[in-house]
Structures are given as C-alpha cells and as structure tokens.
Amino acid sequence: MKVLITGGAGFLGQRLARQLLARGRLNDGAGRPRAITELVLVDVVPAPGPDDTRVRVVTGDIADGALMRGILDRDTSAVFHLAAIVSSQAEADFELGMRINLDASRLLLEICRELGHRPRVVFTSSVAVYGGELPDLVLDSTARNPQSSYGAQKAIAELLLNDYTRRGMVDGRVLRLPTISVRPGLPNKAASSFASGIIREPLNGVAAVCPVSPDLRLWLLSPRRATEALIAGHELAAETLGANRAVNLPGLSVSVGDMVAALERAAGRAAVARIRYEPDPAVERIVRGWPAAWDASRALELGFEADADFDAIVRAYMEDDLAPGGRVRD
Amino acid sequence: MKVLITGGAGFLGQRLARQLLARGRLNDGAGRPRAITELVLVDVVPAPGPDDTRVRVVTGDIADGALMRGILDRDTSAVFHLAAIVSSQAEADFELGMRINLDASRLLLEICRELGHRPRVVFTSSVAVYGGELPDLVLDSTARNPQSSYGAQKAIAELLLNDYTRRGMVDGRVLRLPTISVRPGLPNKAASSFASGIIREPLNGVAAVCPVSPDLRLWLLSPRRATEALIAGHELAAETLGANRAVNLPGLSVSVGDMVAALERAAGRAAVARIRYEPDPAVERIVRGWPAAWDASRALELGFEADADFDAIVRAYMEDDLAPGGRVRD
Numbered sequence: 001m002k003v004l005i006t007g008g009a010g011f012l013g014q015r016l017a018r019q020l021l022a023r024g025r026l027n028d029g030a031g032r033p034r035a036i037t038e039l040v041l042v043d044v045v046p047a048p049g050p051d052d053t054r055v056r057v058v059t060g061d062i063a064d065g066a067l068m069r070g071i072l073d074r075d076t077s078a079v080f081h082l083a084a085i086v087s088s089q090a091e092a093d094f095e096l097g098m099r100i101n102l103d104a105s106r107l108l109l110e111i112c113r114e115l116g117h118r119p120r121v122v123f124t125s126s127v128a129v130y131g132g133e134l135p136d137l138v139l140d141s142t143a144r145n146p147q148s149s150y151g152a153q154k155a156i157a158e159l160l161l162n163d164y165t166r167r168g169m170v171d172g173r174v175l176r177l178p179t180i181s182v183r184p185g186l187p188n189k190a191a192s193s194f195a196s197g198i199i200r201e202p203l204n205g206v207a208a209v210c211p212v213s214p215d216l217r218l219w220l221l222s223p224r225r226a227t228e229a230l231i232a233g234h235e236l237a238a239e240t241l242g243a244n245r246a247v248n249l250p251g252l253s254v255s256v257g258d259m260v261a262a263l264e265r266a267a268g269r270a271a272v273a274r275i276r277y278e279p280d281p282a283v284e285r286i287v288r289g290w291p292a293a294w295d296a297s298r299a300l301e302l303g304f305e306a307d308a309d310f311d312a313i314v315r316a317y318m319e320d321d322l323a324p325g326g327r328v329r330d
Numbered sequence: 331m332k333v334l335i336t337g338g339a340g341f342l343g344q345r346l347a348r349q350l351l352a353r354g355r356l357n358d359g360a361g362r363p364r365a366i367t368e369l370v371l372v373d374v375v376p377a378p379g380p381d382d383t384r385v386r387v388v389t390g391d392i393a394d395g396a397l398m399r400g401i402l403d404r405d406t407s408a409v410f411h412l413a414a415i416v417s418s419q420a421e422a423d424f425e426l427g428m429r430i431n432l433d434a435s436r437l438l439l440e441i442c443r444e445l446g447h448r449p450r451v452v453f454t455s456s457v458a459v460y461g462g463e464l465p466d467l468v469l470d471s472t473a474r475n476p477q478s479s480y481g482a483q484k485a486i487a488e489l490l491l492n493d494y495t496r497r498g499m500v501d502g503r504v505l506r507l508p509t510i511s512v513r514p515g516l517p518n519k520a521a522s523s524f525a526s527g528i529i530r531e532p533l534n535g536v537a538a539v540c541p542v543s544p545d546l547r548l549w550l551l552s553p554r555r556a557t558e559a560l561i562a563g564h565e566l567a568a569e570t571l572g573a574n575r576a577v578n579l580p581g582l583s584v585s586v587g588d589m590v591a592a593l594e595r596a597a598g599r600a601a602v603a604r605i606r607y608e609p610d611p612a613v614e615r616i617v618r619g620w621p622a623a624w625d626a627s628r629a630l631e632l633g634f635e636a637d638a639d640f641d642a643i644v645r646a647y648m649e650d651d652l653a654p655g656g657r658v659r660d
Contacts, residue, residue, distance in 0.1 A: 094497065132573060133471075141465075143473050144489075145574065152493040156486045159474075163482040167424065243462060244475065 001026070001034040002076040006062050006108070007083030008041025011185050012124075014049060015227045016080060017041060021052050027235050028077040029118050029171060040071055043083065063104040065111075072111050078234055079121045081108055087128055087286060089189035090150035101153035106160055113169040121161065122234050125176045125246065127219055127290040129155040138294035140248060147289045148191075162245050173233045173241065178221040178251030179290075181259075182317035191286040195220065198256070199263050199314060202271035203322060211280035214257035217292035221251045221306070222313045224320065229304050236302060250296035250306035252313070262310045266318065331356070331364040332406040336392050336438070337413030338371025341515050342454075344379065345557045346410060347371055351382050357565050358407040359448050359501060370401055373413065393434040395441075402441050408564055409451045411438055417458055417616060419519035420480035431483035436490055443499040451491065452564050455506045455576065457549055457620040459485040468624035470578060477619045478521075492575050503563045503571065508551040508581030509620075511589075512643060514651035521616040525550065528586070529593050529644060532601035533652060541610035544587035547622035551581045551636070552643045554650065559634050566632060580626035580636035582643070592640045596648065 003020060007013045017039060020026065028034045041047035042058040049055075060067040062083050072079070083100065084090075090097030105123070112119050128151030129144040146152045158174050165172040183196035194210055195218055201208035221229075229249050241247075264272045296306065307313050333350060337343045347369055350356065358364045371377035372388040379385075390397040392413050402409070413430065414420075420427030435453070442449050458481030459474040476482045488504050495502040513526035524540055525548055531538035551559075559579050571577075594602045626636070637643050 135471075141463075141473050143471050146489070146493070147496065147573070149493050149497070152489045156489050159476070159482045159486050159489075163476070163479050166477065167479070243477070 001028050001036060001078065002038040002040065002073065003036050003078040003080070004040045004042065004071060004076050005080045005082060006042050006104075007081075008057070009043035009045050009047040010082060011183055012180070012223065012226060012230075013041060013043065013080070013082050014047065015223055016082070016230050017047070017055065018050050019227050019231060021050055021054060023231070026078050026231075027120075029120055031237055034077065042067075042071060063099045063107060065107055068107055068111055072108075072115060074115050074117050076115075077117070077119050079108065079112070079119055080230055080234070081105065081121060081123045084124070084154075085150070086188055086190035087148055087150040088191045088283070090153060091148055091286070092189075094149055097149050097153055101150065102156055105157040109160055109164045109170060113164060118168060118171050120234055121170045121172045122230055123157060123161050123172060123174050124230070125154045125158050125174050126151065127176070127178060129158065129176065130291045130294075131289040134291055136293070138248070138291040140244070140246075140295065140298055148286055158246055165245050166243065171238050172245050173236065174246040175229055175233045176246060176248045177226055177229075178219040178249060180223055180226055181218070181220045182313060182321070183223060184317070184321035191283045192218070194283070195259075198275050199259060199317065202263060202274040203267055203318065206274065208275050210256065210275050210277050211283040212256055212287060213279070213284070214260065215255055216284070216288060217253055217255045218259075218287070219251040219291055219293055220254050220310065220313065221249060222316050224316050225305060225307055232304060240302065247299050247302060247304070248294045248296055249299050249304055251293070252307055252310060253293040254310045259310055262314050265311060266314045331358050331366060331408065332368040332370065332403065333366050333408045333410070334370045334372065334401060334406050335410045335412060336372050336434075337411075338387070339373035339375050339377040340412060341513055342510070342553065342556060342560075343371060343373065343410070343412050344377065345553055346412070346560050347377070347385065348380050349557050349561060351380055351384060353561070356408050356561075357450075359450055361567055364407065372401060393429045393437060395437055398437055398441055402438075402445060404445050404447050406445075407447070407449050409438065409442070409449055410560060410564070411435065411451060411453045414454070414484075415480070416518055416520035417478055417480040418521045418523075418613070420483060421478055421616070422519075424479055427479050427483055431480065432486055435487040439490055439494045439500055443494065448498060448501050450564055451500045451502045452560055453487060453491050453502060453504050454560070455484045455488050455504050456481065457506070457508060459488065459506065460621045460624075461619045464621055466623070468578070468621040470574070470576075470625065470628055478616055488576055495575050496573065501568050502575050503566065504576040505559055505563045506576060506578045507556055507559075508549040508579060510553055510556055511548070511550045512647035512651070513553060514647070521613045522548070524613070525589075528605050529589060529647065532593060532604040533597055533648065536604065538605050539608050540586065540605050541608060541613040542586055542617060543609070543614070544590065545585055546614070546618060547583055547585045548589075548617070549581040549621060549623055550584050550640065550643065551579060552646050554646050555635060555637055562634060570632065577629050577632060577634070578624045578626055579629050579634055581623070582637055582640060583623040584640045589640055592644050595641060596644045
C-alpha cells in the first residue's frame with residue numbers, strides 16, 4: 001500500500017517517515033496490516049530524506065488539484081495531512097492560510113472521495129482551535145472558539161473531516177496536538193516557535209529570544225510522542241473512535257519558567273544566560289489565548305501517551321536531535 | 331443606505347423585507363441610523379414582493395461571484411444572509427449544500443472584505459450545529475459537533491464570519507435560530523418541515539404527515555420573533571457583542587404531542603384528525619440529534635425575546651398567515 005504525508009519536508013513529516021519506514025507496515029482502510037510499498041512526501045520544498053527506495057519526493061503546492069490528483073490513487077490507503085501555514089504566518093497572510101489550511105484540506109478530502117476507497121486520513125489540529133473565555137481544564141465538550149485565523153482554519157478543516165467521515169467518504173482522525181517542544185531545526189513563523197527556541201538555541205550555544213512572560217503556561221508534547229501518536233491514531237479501528245473523530249492528545253502543562261529551570265538542570269546556568277526576554281505582545285496575546293491544559297482522558301483510554309515531565313522532553317531532544325557538533329555545556 | 335437580503339424570496343426574507351420597509355431605517359456600519367434607500371432581495375427564484383419602489387429583486391445564484399459583486403457595493407451597509415440549502419436537502423445533495431451553505435457564505439464575506447467598508451452581516455445559523463452527546467441544556471460554551479452536512483456547513487460559516495469579524499473585514503453577527511414554527515407556505519426539504527406542517531396543514535384543512543414520535547421535543551421560535559431577532563441582531567452595537575459573535579436565540583422547548591394539543595385547543599379535534607403519523611427514521615435521527623433546549627441567557631440579556639407559549643405561536647400564525655380562504659374549523 002501507498003502512504004502519503006503532506007508537509008513531508010517538515011520536522012514532523014520527516015520523523016514520521018523514518019518511523020513508518022522502520023515499521024514497514026500499516027493497517028489499510030479495512031484495518032488489515034499491509035506492507036508500505038511507497039511513501040510519498042509532498043511539500044512546497046523538497047523533502048531532504050529519508051534515503052530509501054520506497055520514498056518518493058514530490059515538490060509542489062498541495063492546493064494544486066492536478067498535482068494532488070497525480071499523487072493520490074486507489075492504492076493510497078493512508079494519508080497523514082500535516083502541511084499547514086502556521087499561526088503567526090496565517091495571521092499575517094490571510095489568503096495563504098485560507099488556501100493551504102482550508103482549501104488544500106478540502107481538496108484532499110474531495111480527491112479521497114472521488115477515489116471512493118475510503119482511505120484513512122490523519123489530520124493534525126491544534127490548541128489554537130480553542131480560545132476566548134476558557135475553563136481551567138478544556139474538555140472534549142468545550143466549544144471551539146478560535147481567536148486566530150490559523151485556529152479558525154484548523155477548526156473548519158476538523159468539521160470537514162468529521163462530515164466526510166460521517167458520510168463514509170474517508171475514515172478520518174483528527175489529532176489535536178499540544179504545542180510541540182522541543183522542535184529541531186530553525187525558528188519558524190508559529191507564534192509558539194519560542195517554545196522550542198528557548199531550549200534548542202541555548203543547547204546549541206546560540207542566543208534565544210523569549211517573547212512571553214515566564215509565568216505563561218504552555219501545553220506541550222515532544223516530537224517523539226507526537227510521532228507515536230500519529231501512527232497510533234492511524235492504527236485505531238474506526239469503531240473504537242465512533243462518531244467523534246477528534247482526539248485531544250495528552251500533554252504537559254508547563255510554565256515558561258519551569259521550562260527554563262529544566263534547561264538549567266540539563267545544561268547549566270550558561271545555557272540559561274543565552275535567553276533574552278523581549279516581550280512581543282502579539283505573540284503573547286495569541287499563545288495566552290490557547291488552553292494551558294485540556295482533559296486528555298479519552299486519548300489516554302485510547303492508548304495515547306504523554307511525556308513524563310519536561311526534563312524528559314529536554315533529554316529526548318538532546319538524544320534525538322542535538323547535532324554532534326552541538327555543545328551542551330561551555 | 332442599501333440593504334441586501336439573500337434568500338429574499340423565502341418566507342423569512344419576505345417577512346424581514348416588509349418589516350424593514352415599514353421601519354424605514356437601520357443603523358449603518360458605524361451605528362448611525364440611516365434611511366433605507368434600496369432593499370435588494372436576491373434568491374434563486376424571483377422574490378414575489380414587497381411592492382415598494384425601494385425594492386430591487388435579483389434572481390440568480392448567490393455562489394456566482396459576478397452576480398454578487400454586481401449587487402454589493404460600498405453603500406451596502408447591512409447584509410442579511412438567510413439563503414441556505416436546508417437540512418435534508420444538504421444531506422441528499424452534498425455538492426449543492428457545500429456550494430450554497432459554505433462557498434456562497436465565504437464569497438459574501440470576501441466581497442465585503444474587498445469593498446473595505448466593514449458592513450454589518452447578520453447570518454442565520456441553526457440548532458443543527460450541535461449534535462452527538464449533548465447536555466440537557468446546551469450552553470454557549472458547548473462544542474459544536476454537527477451530525478449533518480447542513481450543520482457542519484453552518485458551523486463552518488459561523489467560524490468564517492467570526493474570523494472575518496475579528497480581523498475587521500466585516501461586522502458580523504451569527505443568530506442561531508431555533509426551529510421556526512409555524513412557517514407559512516408549502517412543505518420544504520428541511521428535516522424539520524413537519525414542525526410547521528403538522529400545524530399549518532390542518533389549519534388549512536389539509537392532511538399532514540408527522541414523521542416523528544409525539545415525545546420528540548423541539549426548540550421552537552415563531553416567524554414573528556425570528557424576524558424581530560434579525561433586526562435586533564443587526565442593530566446591536568459591535569461593542570455590546572464583543573468577540574463572540576454567535577447568539578443562541580431564546581426558544582420554547584415543546585414536544586410534538588404538546589404542539590398537537592395546542593392545535594386542538596385552537597382548532598378542535600377535527601384539525602388534529604388531519605395528522606397522520608408515518609415514522610421516517612432518517613428525519614427522526616436528524617431532528618432528535620438537535621438540542622431540545624439551550625441556555626439563552628445571553629440573548630435575553632441582549633434584549634432578544636422568546637414566544638410566550640406554543641398557543642401564542644399558533645395564534646400568531648392564524649393572525650399573520652392563514653389565508654382568508656383557509657378554514658380553521660369544519
């Protein structure tokens with residue numbers, strides 16, 4: 001069977017690709033384990049890897065119907081739709097966010113529907129679908145009231161995926177991800193980019209800017225757990241999920257101050273000294289609007305796992321992603 | 331100023347048009363009372379009235395950009411977007427529902443954005459945005475979890491209107507309407523069509539089919555109150571509404587059995603004898619999935635009003651809509 005990852009050049013797409021290739025198989029639309037014969041990585045920039053004969057790299061615009069119809073076929077039983085215009089960028093460029101986060105998501109569902117074989121579609125959503133006046137603990141039954149265009153577009157794509165699933169056009173699964181930390185690579189245009197940068201940059205001997213107050217609480221998940229969750233979310237039987245296809249994944253509720261303290265425990269005071277606080281009210285407004293925690297009991301019952309603590313997240317980054325040349329302590 | 335009503339040929343559009351013309355003025359985008367100089371009624375069929383020099387009837391497809399760009403201009407300070415493909419029809423014809431309920435709503439918002447003068451846009455949404463496992467009393471904070479394509483499309487349009495409003499592109503207001511009863515005219519393709527038919531048809535001496543059980547509870551609003559709510563929703567100051575532009579309008583929670591009892595009190599046993607029960611599981615499934623009541627305290631604080639009781643709703647229908655030739659008692 002064929003597997004498609006949109007956003008395949010991104011850090012999560014790349015990590016998922018490696019895990020899928022190592023695993024070698026996935027359940028097909030009917031829930032039967034099948035060998036992965038082809039793994040298509042589509043993104044606006046060429047996916048750098050993995051180096052494997054099963055991998056096919058496609059570079060282009062996922063809102064382009066001709067491109068996408070050339071990639072998806074009746075053998076494509078698994079789609080991981082990770083591509084997105086991230087929060088601050090979708091706020092700055094409304095058209096681009098609408099085109100990728102909404103139109104491309106709808107196109108993907110339409111093509112699956114045309115093909116008619118009901119592929120499993122795993123779609124990543126976000127804390128950003130919540131906002132406004134929130135309870136201390138967000139529940140599955142809490143209204144989505146996004147306060148950013150990114151959040152609105154993700155909430156809309158969730159509704160589409162749920163309706164296409166209800167109608168039997170796809171077998172969709174929405175995984176609402178906590179903020180991912182520690183994301184490897186360079187800063188990006190997500191409002192939450194700092195949530196990785198304030199750990200990653202100091203560990204690599206580089207200065208980091210923190211645009212929010214130390215008391216701000218974030219709801220965090222490591223790349224390791226996020227990748228596991230994508231695969232586990234795909235493998236779940238449709239009956240187990242039932243009518244509600246959105247799962248709020250487990251996270252850790254950690255303040256920025258707690259994160260910095262964990263950095264100090266892992267890499268000393270010199271690392272912490274590389275963080276400069278430069279308040280950015282626009283970033284603070286967006287991120288403070290997201291839930292600092294949600295009830296993940298359904299996800300835990302379904303077998304999804306959280307990280308043990310933020311120290312474990314820092315360690316995982318150092319094991320998985322710290323470049324051999326990266327320095328931890330001066 | 332110019333006022334646009336989409337779905338202007340429908341019973342609610344027609345009633346709203348009459349009320350607006352009698353009133354003669356509305357607040358403009360800046361909240362200043364202005365005379366209504368033109369009232370454009372657009373619909374897929376020609377609006378039959380009202381006969382007034384201020385009325386302009388446009389017949390066409392509201393998903394047609396050229397048509398809509400020819401109607402909306404910088405003098406259009408008020409838009410009542412009532413046009414919709416109703417629930418059972420949107421379930422039967424997925425493309426049509428998506429095109430009118432989603433694409434045409436988005437087009438309308440885009441044109442308003444292009445014009446740049448931030449018109450007030452009043453959008454009617456529905457009980458159908460709720461579904462799945464619901465509390466006995468739906469709250470403003472309850473998740474929208476639609477179980478029909480109509481409900482999903484309405485929920486998506488709500489999210490779009492909220493984001494366009496947040497970004498200052500329009501000054502939007504979402505009024506979630508209870509099921510309207512007693513709607514005049516002919517049966518339509520709404521799953522809730524019977525909620526008017528079982529009262530209207532017997533009052534007109536015609537047989538009616540009831541596809542649901544007498545114990546089914548509905549959340550009802552009369553056309554009178556719905557029309558008042560549309561105007562009141564438009565007139566509210568933006569600051570009064572704040573960031574959350576969706577208002578759950580007050581309704582009456584009434585069982586089908588209670589409705590029939592009110593019919594008997596108004597028109598006798600012969601009228602009730604015109605109702606034949608013919609269960610339709612598809613209709614029952616859709617309607618039973620909607621909330622039988624919601625917390626309308628925010629709407630009541632904002633000045634919206636519910637009907638006194640279902641007897642008053644029946645009387646209002648008889649006063650406003652019963653044809654002079656319509657017979658009430660044999």
